[in-house]
Amino acid sequence: MLNLLKLEWLKFKNYRSFRVLLLLYFTLLPLIILLPLSLNISSTFSELSNVTSFYQIPNIFAAAGYLGSWIVFLLMGVLGIQLITMEYEFKTLRQNIISGLSRSQFFFGKLSFIAAIALVLTLYYLFVALAIGFYHTEAIYLSRLTKAIPFLFNYFLQSIAYLITGFLVGLFIKRPGLSVLLYFAYAMFIENIFRYIIHKKILANESMNYYPFNAFEDLVPIPVPKILEKTVETEGYDFIMQNSTAVIVSLLYLALFLFMIYRKIKTSDL
């Protein structure tokens, strides 16, 4: 597996999109986390009465995770697409197989590379959250630090989810531009049309939450309880899933996506 991971690294370390997307992530993550502080957001939203409390440990893990998840969604879907469309574009998937890679090895190489990227994203999130958290917190206790662990797991799973979903789209569409368009069109419009216009009309209950992007999004939800409570009051159920539900639904979608990816790689002429 390490050899397969090294192979992917050799392919991508000098690939411009790869470098640019990771660099954007490293730059944008601290910026977007600090953005609410500079916007004086408390006066607009009464729910956010004391915005600096979000920047204290352990609250920072939820806030940074939620804000960071937008960057991950925007950048890592595109990277996931690039991880496979690049191999189609240069016909190198074909060449890899001819050179002696098995199709399973190709799949597991990509999967381990995706896991490695998600790990880097998560460790950087931890680093940024800790740095900002230490700055805003007077007393640090180990018990507060350990509250980060579930957020790390969810953030890691969410990163994997966006990368793999992008990969799935890229694998079937093959062309990078069209794949990116479809990824965002589905995530931002198509899924919401299904949820709020079609599904909610037929079945107005929690089942309308069980869509892939919604599940991935709810892994690291908006950390403002008052906003969450509002939908329960007006609709009778929550628009945001319980964390355990979000994890299970996400894992089920990921299992399905990975099965589709594996099958496609195993059974198509290249």
Next chain:
Amino acid sequence: MKVLEVQSLNKYYGSLHAIQDLNLHLESGQVLGLLGPNGSGKTTTLGMLLGITLPNSGFYQWFDEPEHHLARLRIGALLETPNFYPYLNADENLAIIAQIKGVQENFSPLLDLVGLGNRRSSKFSTFSLGMKQRLAIASAMVGDPEVLIFDEPTNGLDPQGIAEVRNSIIQIAKSGKTILMASHMLDEVEKVCSHVAILKQGQLLAQGPVGALLGNQVLVEISASGVEMESFIQSLPEVSNVEFENGIYYFQMPENWTGAEINRLAMDKGFTLSHLQLKKRSLESEFLAITKDN
């Protein structure tokens, strides 16, 4: 030693039966030319033997190795256009192949061999067509494979390039490597190959030594056990291009000979032929029909 065994390989593209019950064999040290016009299934065949095209039915095996991808580690191939990562240089692209093959080597001798020694640090995207082709030949040699596969290796090259590539292949063959090469050019196969398999519309028309298959005369195949065949064949009038393979003698005779006459001469010597086949002008005319299509 047997290098490749192909049995009843079939490939369909929708309703098109692209490869029909293909049987092939390749022995160590042979240079087998896969000859046929464009669209006859040469690339599809090589694609199946290299794992990128999946056959609908049939069987193939390299080196008695049941795991195809492990066998491919021992094969170097250049299929159609050279495929590399354009943003990586020559060295880095070869390093990726070496990483897949699980070998570590210094690429200088290889790059010098194909005349790219001084461009090893240039990105692949800056290479000319000829340089790309030469890097592809170098990449096929990474890990010193036992078998080399070339698909139309001289396609798109100028006459000097064609001569260079042909000479390289002959040199590689002399070093004892087994080569499988697809081509639509009869003279190329005659110049480079020891054996030929003729493919037309997905069907194998014939396979055998080049001299025996592509001559002007009638091709005779005979075999019989326990007798001095060599001296019998030499006793026949106007015999040429005698070759022996897999228990069968191949040779050429003038066209006016018939199977009955050969059989009678054998009977006169007091033995029975277990195999006797005359391929009259049919193969030759088949081949002319093939080449006319181009």
